[in-house]
Amino acid sequence: MPRKGAMNASPPTGPDTRDDRAIQCKWLASIARSQDMNAFEQLFRHFSPMIHRFMIRGGIGSDEAEELVQETMTRIWINAARFDPSLGAPQTWIYTIARNLRTDHLLKYRRRNTLPLDSLYQTHPDSSSQEDSVDASLVVDRFGKLSQDQVAVLELNFIAGMSQSEISDHLSVPLGTVKSRTRLAFRKLRRALGISE
Amino acid sequence: MNVFHHPSAETLVAHAAGTLDPVLMPVVSLHLDHCEHCSQQQRLAAQMGAALFAQPADEPMPPFDLERGLAAVKRRIAHPPPPAANTPDFLGRFSPAALQQVMWHRVTPKIEMFEIPELSGGDHWMRLFRFQPGTRVPHHRHAGEEFSLVLQGSYIEADACFATGDFSEADTTTRHAQQVDSDIACIALIATTGKIAFDNLPYRWASRLLGLV
Numbered sequence: 407m408p409r410k411g412a413m414n415a416s417p418p419t420g421p422d423t424r425d426d427r428a429i430q431c432k433w434l435a436s437i438a439r440s441q442d443m444n445a446f447e448q449l450f451r452h453f454s455p456m457i458h459r460f461m462i463r464g465g466i467g468s469d470e471a472e473e474l475v476q477e478t479m480t481r482i483w484i485n486a487a488r489f490d491p492s493l494g495a496p497q498t499w500i501y502t503i504a505r506n507l508r509t510d511h512l513l514k515y516r517r518r519n520t521l522p523l524d525s526l527y528q529t530h531p532d533s534s535s536q537e538d539s540v541d542a543s544l545v546v547d548r549f550g551k552l553s554q555d556q557v558a559v560l561e562l563n564f565i566a567g568m569s570q571s572e573i574s575d576h577l578s579v580p581l582g583t584v585k586s587r588t589r590l591a592f593r594k595l596r597r598a599l600g601i602s603e
Numbered sequence: 604m605n606v607f608h609h610p611s612a613e614t615l616v617a618h619a620a621g622t623l624d625p626v627l628m629p630v631v632s633l634h635l636d637h638c639e640h641c642s643q644q645q646r647l648a649a650q651m652g653a654a655l656f657a658q659p660a661d662e663p664m665p666p667f668d669l670e671r672g673l674a675a676v677k678r679r680i681a682h683p684p685p686p687a688a689n690t691p692d693f694l695g696r697f698s699p700a701a702l703q704q705v706m707w708h709r710v711t712p713k714i715e716m717f718e719i720p721e722l723s724g725g726d727h728w729m730r731l732f733r734f735q736p737g738t739r740v741p742h743h744r745h746a747g748e749e750f751s752l753v754l755q756g757s758y759i760e761a762d763a764c765f766a767t768g769d770f771s772e773a774d775t776t777t778r779h780a781q782q783v784d785s786d787i788a789c790i791a792l793i794a795t796t797g798k799i800a801f802d803n804l805p806y807r808w809a810s811r812l813l814g815l816v
């Protein structure tokens with residue numbers, strides 16, 4: 407399917423390119439600066455179907471998934487000023503917000519007493535110097551270099567939200583195999599992207 | 604800072620995916636504060652996750668009503684809830700200054716401990732330990748995973764030295780022992796998802812009596 411212009415408020419057709427990223431950065435900046443509702447709508451149209459899909463694929467029911475989409479988008483609105491383009495693409499930032507909300511939701515559901523995931527992640531990434539400069543579309547392109555087994559393990563980990571031992575049960579393979587597939591996939595991807603170890 | 608011992612690639616990926624056990628998560632996060640190399644790897648892993656996040660699903664998805672969702676979010680942000688308290692600065696509790704304030708609880712003449720209540724429960728523990736110079740922790744195994752991070756001083760394990768910022772991970776296949784080799788007390792943050800079993804029987808009893816396992 408041909409890509410549509412990113413300014414077009416069309417549903418997402420795939421991972422973002424550098425151009426999409428520049429536009430999304432502008433949207434976020436505009437929301438942060440002047441609570442720009444138009445920019446927010448664009449962002450919503452682009453990302454909310456992805457967030458919804460991510461919730462559903464993590465095993466979350468339809469109503470709760472909608473609720474979590476709203477929660478994620480509300481956080482984006484409130485925290486737009488905290489987005490730092492030097493640390494990564496909007497897509498990565500939005501993914502991490504959705505990821506934390508989804509995990510918090512699942513942990514609550516499992517009655518694990520814990521702290522909000524936000525507080526368990528790195529909070530002061532001030533030492534960061536290197537720009538996260540790889541296009542998501544390039545990363546996806548390089549997934550082609552991985553074996554199906556390796557891609558499957560990454561998808562179960564990131565998208566289905568399974569831990570490595572849950573993946574081991576799910577695929578009926580030893581935990582060590584899940585770990586080595588993950589390690590090899592990550593290494594191959596780094597090499598394919600020309601990133602040193 | 605010179606850090607020599609890092610989380611494995613699969614651990615950094617699981618951290619980026621948010622699928623590590625919550626008790627293990629902050630130990631990795633604190634290492635990232637000490638280690639630019641691993642921070643970069645973790646960010647790359649998160650980008651990988653974001654790329655997968657953006658990819659269409661192969662399986663059919665239930666419909667998502669975009670207009671209804673947008674209207675609902677607009678209502679939410681028109682009446683924003685009272686600004687929620689900021690995310691608690693949990694990781695700040697392990698800063699050098701905060702470590703001065705820890706209310707240690709003595710386990711043996713040479714070992715003190717402080718349990719982090721929010722993340723401990725069942726078979727899961729997050730604890731700070733302060734080992735006096737020369738302390739030996741005899742050979743033991745784990746029924747689950749153990750992540751640890753040195754916050755002060757250093758110890759030796761299997762001929763390798765672990766100093767501030769160094770990370771170590773053990774699982775059910777690991778059998779290890781440690782000896783503190785710094786002149787000052789060694790403080791480590793240790794998170795476990797299963798019981799510890801010492802090889803030595805008296806130690807096993809003692810550790811049970813002392814509430815270590």
Ligand SMILES: [Zn+2]
Binds near residue numbers: 606608610640
């Ligand atoms: Zn490191």
